[in-house]
Amino acid sequence: MSEKKMHTVIFQPSGRRGQVEEGKSILQASRELGVEIEAICGEKRTCGKCKVRIEDGFFERYGVESSRNHVSEWRPVEAKFFTEERREQGYRLACVSKIHGDLVVFVPEEARAGGQVVRKAVTDRKINVNPSVRTYYIEMEPPTLHDPLGDYERVCNALKEQHGLDAPLLDYKVLLGMPDTLRAAGWKVSVSIWFGGAAPEIVRIAPGKVDRSIGLAVDVGTTSVAAYLCDLTTGEVLNYDSMMNPQVPYGEDVMSRITYAMSHEDGIHKLQDAIIEGINTIASRITEAVGFTHEDILELAIVFNTAMHHCFLGIYPEHLGLAPYAPALHHSINIKARDLGLKFCPGANVFVLPNEAGFVGADNVGVLIAEEPYNKDDRALIIDIGTNGELIMGNKEKLISSSCATGPALEGAHIKFGMRAAPGAIEKIYINPETKEPRYKVIGKDKWSDEMDPETIGTKGICGSGIIDAVAELFKAGIIDKTGKFVKNQEHPRIRRGDDGDEYVLAWANETSIGRDVTITIKDVRAVQLAKGALYAGAKIMMQKLGYDTLDRVVLAGAFGSFIDREESLVIGMFPDVPVTKAYAVGNAAGDGARMALLDADKRKEADEWARKVEYIELSVEPAFEKEFMMAMHLPHMKDKFPNLKTLLEEQGLGDLIKG
């Protein structure tokens, strides 16, 4: 082999450094050193994407005397892409600039490949891809009697020489298989390093060149578990899956699970085992469907409410269920997946997002980092409605949060004909104010009920969004008044007295598959009033705390928020008045937050920072809460004005219903 002259090249801001042969282009050097520079034209010098800046001087800082004279001469083609000013600053195209001496090369944000991606699946959010686990391909010489250096030290030397990385820690489980892996792979391996801890740590050594590194983001809801399998390099969601929370058999809601854990021997471990096994199951399914195995998962980021958080970790949730509801910890925590019984890659870590408070968990922090109200000026209310309602309010000046027991009414539970959002559930209702006749849509059918042969509708019950619609429509049609009571002496075949008091028939028995009239009762209306009253009163207290007269927008997070009708929600007064276009759903923002934490290390810092900065308001100790709650039971409210809603209703000829 002829002796080629070598030069030291350091890329900033990544800090990768290495020896590069004389005469190679900066683009070639970047590839050798594992620095990603955008170059979409295939080095045809036409795209101008591969802009870099040659740093002059800097010996003290980098130990290398970089100079613009160490690069080949300026080429006419470069003038197309740079102003004279940029040229003077040292900008060059990486594809045409050849290396003739030691260099420090700065890669500007716009030239960094893989930096910004827009994820397609699930919810469309911009996620910066800056994962905690990164994979590096290295090649080593095998040991000899004259060079019997240990395996770990050999790996460290290669990481240093080929990627400019200082020696990382080594996870014990990786150490176990390392000698065999290195030899079986001919000393060519991909080393995955986790940067999420106090010091970088090797979490996997895989044979050969690994193209895709994957991680999992999970949102554990009280009722369901959603999982997102992500490519840690591109940020792409490779697969999505969900399942019923396997803890449901131990209690439908948080309090009943806490009770189960406290009243059964080993109850907490049954709950923990259930969710761990559930995640193991979903991890196998979600990976195998796209050609991986659960052992390829390099990291998990996970959110849940505080009680599910404790159950997942196996912490007795006793103290969480009693005043003052102090959680075991707020801060995020990294735990080895194996310590939890999770069957991922043996060295994998689990990043558990931080909790805000006893009733505002990591899931709400997920919403927070997905929505980033702390970066915005407008005064927002973010409502995450699950079995509990969690509220965040504020803007970049100040953020507060609270939690209120909405009860399960908004999810269709404890409602006479309530059911989950499944085929046959009424999800959309309109009642004609003049005829007081309804039309509705059931899940699974394309047409409205009045466009179908009654026998083919197959109604089974009402889901959450249908219940909100029902109450709003009953009110708009004048069937119930603003206190929620049925207006007296209405003569209509659908308005009648049933076992639970006054009721309205939404579907006659022949339109159902259950052979009974599906009704909405005065008790159902009351349940919705209680739920929405709690949400509204919470929001009001929070507005008072922040000194807000009005809100600029209302964000509905959570799967449930995606299905409800924002206009109907406004009509029942689920939240204070805003222009209807300023109330919108964002889908599973908690899951998005988990995904963002998985893919972007900076989001983890944001999560810990904001989980503590958000001031939690314990509504139950607020003296004004009870009075606010009572007033908020009215439709839409006893006293508050709804100018935006009034305008909307005026357009429908219903302006008199509410105050302006």
Added chain:
Amino acid sequence: MSEKKMHTVIFQPSGRRGQVEEGKSILQASRELGVEIEAICGEKRTCGKCKVRIEDGFFERYGVESSRNHVSEWRPVEAKFFTEERREQGYRLACVSKIHGDLVVFVPEEARAGGQVVRKAVTDRKINVNPSVRTYYIEMEPPTLHDPLGDYERVCNALKEQHGLDAPLLDYKVLLGMPDTLRAAGWKVSVSIWFGGAAPEIVRIAPGKVDRSIGLAVDVGTTSVAAYLCDLTTGEVLNYDSMMNPQVPYGEDVMSRITYAMSHEDGIHKLQDAIIEGINTIASRITEAVGFTHEDILELAIVFNTAMHHCFLGIYPEHLGLAPYAPALHHSINIKARDLGLKFCPGANVFVLPNEAGFVGADNVGVLIAEEPYNKDDRALIIDIGTNGELIMGNKEKLISSSCATGPALEGAHIKFGMRAAPGAIEKIYINPETKEPRYKVIGKDKWSDEMDPETIGTKGICGSGIIDAVAELFKAGIIDKTGKFVKNQEHPRIRRGDDGDEYVLAWANETSIGRDVTITIKDVRAVQLAKGALYAGAKIMMQKLGYDTLDRVVLAGAFGSFIDREESLVIGMFPDVPVTKAYAVGNAAGDGARMALLDADKRKEADEWARKVEYIELSVEPAFEKEFMMAMHLPHMKDKFPNLKTLLEEQGLGDLIKG
């Protein structure tokens, strides 16, 4: 409560800081902030131990404007303990100096309580007590609805306020029991923090005030396991215990265990389980004997040879048993005790000392940090004789190491009447050069054989030190020549031909409890020559590498080294000539090194630094080795001069035996 004025007080070099009430003494402040200042007179102002220095200025460095004017006036009693010069430097007695403003207080070495101790038991070495695990007592207010802060954050706040510590990480297993412990203990707990990782980590939260924190140091030898239970605050050895290495049934020596691991399914895990169970057993025994439990152990520091290292960790030792003998890792590693199946406190870590090379393990690094040849000028040879012989040579200029297969002869194995050092073993021999009659001592008897009724001696065999003595005495008495052969035509009842060739009767059958003459045979002499020849040749090669003509001292490490006679060792030529007073035993230096690593965090850095700085010499690839080995088989050597030994023998009238 009246508002007391508070001042910031910072103690150096510990860096502890906190708010202290106006008018308190510096000694009181030190106790509040957990800084230990010596004060043996009980504040009677008579001992003068509590000397501290008030630092002036330093705002930029500490963020606090410290001033000598912030302390109460100089008291006449202080003049007894300080020179005028010291007074000008700002020295005061902490017990009489009252705080009237912000202060930076330097606590000099001599005033630091518990800093330096001299350990009494086992081997007397000065160990600086600077453990990786430290325990802090904190008191907290319980949470309320108005202060529902999480448990972990509450602990962190208390650590900050009461000890000036930044929030440590929290081990997952500690988190599990934390909520209950805090409440059951009335929010008064002792928090043990491990500083051995990349960031401090809470490894235990114990109720109330814990007086003693304990750790374990273990030396796993091929044949035996030694354990030292240490007080992590005082450095004291609270208990010592040892046991047979439970891996012995799988192979007496290293190579046979490697073979077992490779040739039996799950062989490595059997070996690992055996040693882990052994350490669990010894940990229970050693703690319970002094009123603790194995769950009180906060950290383990452990040494072994490289093969035992791999077996302990469960790494297949296949590659270690084959050229080029590269170990899986050299560097030290911290592993959670639970990951290894060790039953200590659930958050405990294991510090595994680094390996030097494939055949020079962490035990030799233990010897290195115990002996510190790198801090000394004189040219030392340190020999650790176990089943393998490990050699370190050099001084602060340069250190090299090597390993040679001495075989088990020096431990009494593969010797016709060889046995372990146990009652009945001949441990000391003298042969009269004129009468060629021996006298000897057996373990368990106070008198020499010729002072006893033969029937009461009860000889059973010869242990390692006896075998060295036998060969040396046979040589000195002219019974064998310098090649190890029996001199021809000797007429003596004790010199005869047996099954194994020429032999010498050490003990007649009536002096034994086995009813047979105990002899030393030509084959036994040959075995000793092979062992000592390997050690000597190794030392010679190392001297050549270092350019040494002579050595200044020889250190015999290991239990075996403590029992052999240094003069007899010199006579047989186990190591190159030094003045006999400059050859000395230091006991189990490897175990001492483990103990020092447990007790002094700085020793861990030293271990990693020197494990790599010591240059390992692979003797088997040294061209000169074979010739040196052959010459070193002679007694004491074929060619080398032994001037010191000659002087010694001349005093005994045996000067002609060897070259000067």
